Structure formats: C-alpha cells, structure tokens
Amino acid sequence: xxxxxxxxxxxxxxxxxxxxxxxxxxxxxxxxxxxxxxxxxxxxxxxxxxxxxxxxxxxxxxxxxxxxxxxxxxxxxxxxxxxxxxxxxxxxxxxxxxxxxxxxxxxxxxxxxxxxxxxxxxxxxxxxxxxxxxxxxxxxxxxxxxxxxxxxxxxxxxxxxxxxxxxxxxxxxxxxxxxxxxxxxxxxxxxxxxxxxxxxxxxxxxxxxxxxxxxxxxxxxxxxxxxxxxxxxxxxxxxxxxxxxxxxxxxxxxxxxxxxxxxxxxxxxxxxxxxxxxxxxxxxxxxxxxxxxxxxxxxxxxxxxxxxxxxxxxxxxxxxxxxxxxxxxxxxxxxxxxxxxxxxxxxxxxxxxxxxxxxxxxxxxxxxxxxxxxxxxxxxxxxxxxxxxxxxxxxxxxxxxxxxxxxxxxxxxxxxxxxxxxxxxxxxxxxxxxxxxxxxxxxxxxxxxxxxxxxxxxxxxxxxxxxxxxxxxxx
Amino acid sequence: xxxxxxxxxxxxxxxxxxxxxxxxxxxxxxxxxxxxxxxxxxxxxxxxxxxxxxxxxx
Numbered sequence: 001x002x003x004x005x006x007x008x009x010x011x012x013x014x015x016x017x018x019x020x021x022x023x024x025x026x027x028x029x030x031x032x033x034x035x036x037x038x039x040x041x042x043x044x045x046x047x048x049x050x051x052x053x054x055x056x057x058x059x060x061x062x063x064x065x066x067x068x069x070x071x072x073x074x075x076x077x078x079x080x081x082x083x084x085x086x087x088x089x090x091x092x093x094x095x096x097x098x099x100x101x102x103x104x105x106x107x108x109x110x111x112x113x114x115x116x117x118x119x120x121x122x123x124x125x126x127x128x129x130x131x132x133x134x135x136x137x138x139x140x141x142x143x144x145x146x147x148x149x150x151x152x153x154x155x156x157x158x159x160x161x162x163x164x165x166x167x168x169x170x171x172x173x174x175x176x177x178x179x180x181x182x183x184x185x186x187x188x189x190x191x192x193x194x195x196x197x198x199x200x201x202x203x204x205x206x207x208x209x210x211x212x213x214x215x216x217x218x219x220x221x222x223x224x225x226x227x228x229x230x231x232x233x234x235x236x237x238x239x240x241x242x243x244x245x246x247x248x249x250x251x252x253x254x255x256x257x258x259x260x261x262x263x264x265x266x267x268x269x270x271x272x273x274x275x276x277x278x279x280x281x282x283x284x285x286x287x288x289x290x291x292x293x294x295x296x297x298x299x300x301x302x303x304x305x306x307x308x309x310x311x312x313x314x315x316x317x318x319x320x321x322x323x324x325x326x327x328x329x330x331x332x333x334x335x336x337x338x339x340x341x342x343x344x345x346x347x348x349x350x351x352x353x354x355x356x357x358x359x360x361x362x363x364x365x366x367x368x369x370x371x372x373x374x375x376x377x378x379x380x381x382x383x384x385x386x387x388x389x390x391x392x393x394x395x396x397x398x399x400x401x402x403x404x405x406x407x408x409x410x411x412x413x414x415x416x417x418x419x420x421x422x423x424x425x426x427x428x429x430x431x432x433x434x435x436x437x438x439x440x441x442x443x444x445x446x447x448x449x450x451x452x453x454x455x456x457x458x459x460x461x462x463x464x465x466x467x468x469x470x471x472x473x474x475x
Numbered sequence: 476x477x478x479x480x481x482x483x484x485x486x487x488x489x490x491x492x493x494x495x496x497x498x499x500x501x502x503x504x505x506x507x508x509x510x511x512x513x514x515x516x517x518x519x520x521x522x523x524x525x526x527x528x529x530x531x532x533x
Contacts, residue, residue: 195495317509318516
C-alpha cells in the first residue's frame with residue numbers, strides 16, 4: 001500500500017497547493033522510480049500475501065494474476081491519471097474543488113480521513129504482532145474480530161500511541177527515516193522469499209535442479225489452490241488480477257496521484273509506478289505468502305496471519321525489525337494524512353491535537369483485528385469509496401465539453417457543492433452496494449462497472465444541474 | 476567521506492541478501508544467515524543514514 005506516498009504528496013503539495021506546478025519545479029523520471037519502489041513495500045504487504053494463501057489461491061492464479069493486475073494498475077496510472085496531472089499540474093484537492101466545490105471536497109476529505117484511520121489501524125496491528133513475539137502474549141487468530149487478550153490491547157495501545165505522538169510531533173523525521181529504511185526493507189522482503197523457498201525444499205525433500213522444479217514445488221506445496229480457509233473468500237485468477245489492479249484504485253483511477261504526477265515532466269513518467277507494483281505488489285506479496293504457506297505446511301491448524309512470528313521464523317531479529325519499521329513508517333504518514341483530512345473540516349483546530357486524536361482512533365481500530373484480517377475486502381472497499389471522484393475528474397477533463405457542458409463548474413458558478421458530482425458519487429456507491437448485496441457481485445469486481453456508472457451519472461446529472469445553476473457571470 | 480559511506484552501504488545490502496541466496500543453494504545454515512543479516516542491518520543504518528538523510532534534506 002502506498003500511504004506514505006500520499007503524505008509526501010501532501011508535503012510536496014504544500015508548495016503549490018493552489019497553483020499549477022511551475023516548470024522549474026518539475027522532477028525527473030528517477031525521482032518517481034525511487035518514490036514508488038520504496039513506498040509500495042509497506043507493513044500491510046505482510047498481511048496481504050498470507051491472506052492470498054488463506055484464500056486458497058493456486059500458483060498459476062497468483063503469479064499470472066499479479067502480473068496482469070499490476071500491469072493494468074500501471075496502465076491506469078499512465079493513461080488515466082498522469083495525462084491529466086501533467087496537463088493541469090494541480091493537486092487532487094484543488095482540481096476537485098474547482099469541479100465539486102469546497103463543501104463537497106470537505107465530504108470527500110472526511111471519507112478519505114476515515115478510511116485512512118482504519119488503514120493506519122491495520123498497520124498498527126501489523127507492528128504489534130512483532131511485539132507479541134517479544135512478550136509472548138496471546139494474539140488474534142485469522143477469524144477474530146475483537147481483541148482477545150489484555151497483552152494484545154496493551155501492545156497495540158503502546159505501539160499506536162507512540163506512532164501517533166511521533167506523527168504529531170516529528171512527522172518529517174520519520175519520513176526521512178522511512179527513506180533510509182526503504183532499500184533495506186525491500187531486500188528483507190526478498191530474503192523472506194528465499195528463506196521460505198529453502199524451508200519448503202527442506203521440509204518436503206524436493207530435489208531442485210531447474211526452474212521447472214521450483215515451479216513444481218510452488219504448484220504442489222506452496223500455493224496448492226483448493227478450498228480457502230474457513231471464513232475466507234476463494235481467490236481465483238480473476239480475484240488476484242482485480243485485487244492487484246484495484247488495491248490502489250484510489251490513487252490511479254481515483255486520481256489521488258494527480259498530486260504526485262503534476263511534478264512529472266512527461267506523462268509517461270507514470271511507468272515508474274511499475275517499480276512499486278512489481279517490487280511491493282509482486283515480490284513482497286509472494287514472499288510474505290510463502291512464509292505463511294510454510295507455517296500451514298508445518299501445522300495446518302495454525303491459521304493465524306501474524307506478520308511478527310512469520311518474519312521472526314524466517315529472518316530472526318531482522319525480520320521483527322522489518323515488521324515494526326514497515327508498520328511504523330507507513331502508519332505514521334497515514335495518521336498524519338488522515339489528520340490533515342480531518343483538519344480540513346475545522347481549519348482553525350491545532351494540527352498537533354487533530355493528529356493525536358486521529359492516531360488514537362487508529363490505535364483503537366488497530367486493537368480490533370477484524371480490519372487487518374479482512375484486509376483484502378477492506379482495501380477493495382477503500383478504493384471503491386474514493387474511485388467515483390476519479391471518474392468525475394476524468395469526465396470533467398476529457399468529455400464534458402463534448403456534451404456542450406462546462407468544465408470546473410463549481411469554480412465557474414461559485415457554488416460550494418456541485419450536486420451533479422455529489423450525486424454521481426453517492427448514487428454510484430449505492431449502486432455498488434446493491435450489486436454486492438443483492439446481485440452477488442463480489443466487492444473485488446464492483447469498481448469496474450461502477451466507474452462507468454459514475455462517469456455516466458456525472459454527465460447526465462450535469463446536463464440538468466448546469467441548466468438550473470447558472471454561472472454568476474451569465475446571470 | 477560520502478563515497479566511502481555509499482560503498483559501505485552497498486556492501487551492507489549485498490551482505491544482507493547474499494547469505495539468503497547461499498542458503499537457498501543449501502550451503503549455509505539459517506541461523507548463520509540471521510546473524511549476518513543482523514550485522515548487515517546495523518551497518519546499513521549506520522552507513523546509509525548520514526548520506527541518505529542529507530540527500531532528502533536537499
């Protein structure tokens with residue numbers, strides 16, 4: 001997940017929040033490679049990889065699904081997000097404000113902030129599992145929804161509390177530390193994979209003399225397919241593909257990364273996102289899933305998805321350190337950014353206090369393992385909620401004039417709540433809910449049809465809205 | 476000083492990864508790998524922090 005990146009957007013954005021990025025502030029291609037490669041290798045990768053295994057994924061479905069899904073994600077950055085970013089060179093929020101109006105952006109901020117709080121909670125959960133290895137208290141199981149021991153509650157409270165205080169006091173320092181840790185962390189993830197494969201070779205007595213043998217081991221021992229574990233959804237090729245494509249939908253199709261690529265000289269710089277996808281969402285997920293598959297191989301009754309113990313068995317203290325740092329360096333900016341989103345609701349409130357309160361909410365959320373253990377579904381939901389605004393921006397930039405309508409209508413009319421955009425968002429979410437609840441469409445797939453629903457609704461509703469609400473100059 | 480620290484950082488990353496590749500080939504014990512990784516981690520943070528921190532501050 002790339003929440004750190006988002007906070008860096010905020011930092012970068014503070015320079016040109018309400019104006020296009022000037023030419024002399026543009027960044028080179030290399031800056032984007034480093035940014036994406038490091039920041040998509042986060043604490044939550046240690047949950048997602050194992051959850052694939054718990055979902056009964058097969059080797060072919062996992063590997064091919066990740067290759068295709070990540071490619072689609074990269075293409076979404078290249079063809080949907082970056083072209084608008086490099087033409088307008090505005091932050092997501094300023095662009096949204098021009099289209100939707102300040103009040104609707106505030107609602108968007110609130111939704112964003114709430115989702116970030118829960119995501120940060122999952123990251124705190126990941127870090128706390130490393131503390132569990134050190135202090136040996138009872139930790140939550142795969143299907144636990146509530147905290148199951150005092151030790152767990154105390155560990156999450158301490159870890160989350162520290163992260164919240166640091167986020168409120170010294171966010172910049174942690175961001176710099178995260179940059180130093182990133183190359184090391186990526187390689188520790190790679191080591192997890194190597195160690196996991198070796199453990200499988202030894203445990204199964206497989207003779208390896210070619211890549212074909214490794215693939216045979218992967219198919220028959222690591223990702224065997226079959227039924228998912230109790231309480232999990234069965235994952236096929238399509239699930240993996242759509243999950244890999246849409247887990248960052250808020251950033252590419254949802255246009256959150258407009259704030260990043262407005263600094264890019266050319267729109268093709270979005271190719272750099274492939275570094276993040278194939279390091280974090282391919283290698284890291286596969287490595288983490290091997291560790292969990294090995295745990296199941298050793299003891300099929302031990303279905304707990306606990307990154308701390310998994311990493312400790314593979315890499316000892318370095319593994320534990322990786323879990324703590326991965327969780328901490330990603331939860332920290334997530335909490336900071338959620339705080340910023342909430343602060344937009346009450347601009348006069350102290351950022352320190354808001355970040356602390358946000359951290360406290362994330363910490364309480366982290367005590368409930370439901371979010372981390374259901375992370376696949378939560379990530380899909382998070383993307384779905386923010387995605388419709390990306391469709392609105394896409395239509396507003398490329399299509400709306402072709403229908404005889406005005407772009408950036410809130411800016412033009414002086415309205416603070418563009419009901420066409422607002423209704424397009426809310427009705428799309430309602431449609432998604434109906435599709436999931438009554439039509440049996442799984443949440444992993446619903447974002448694709450709903451993008452078209454949002455785009456169509458925005459055009460149709462704008463027809464009515466722009467007729468009724470005239471620009472001030474035209475009155 | 477900076478080039479020296481960069482070389483040491485690079486060597487630390489190699490020391491972090493290489494043992495696990497040798498382990499994969501079945502020529503090293505996991506415990507040994509863990510110890511080497513721990514030392515390599517300490518070296519990485521000590522050597523990389525001064526120049527990477529400055530890089531980002533620019």
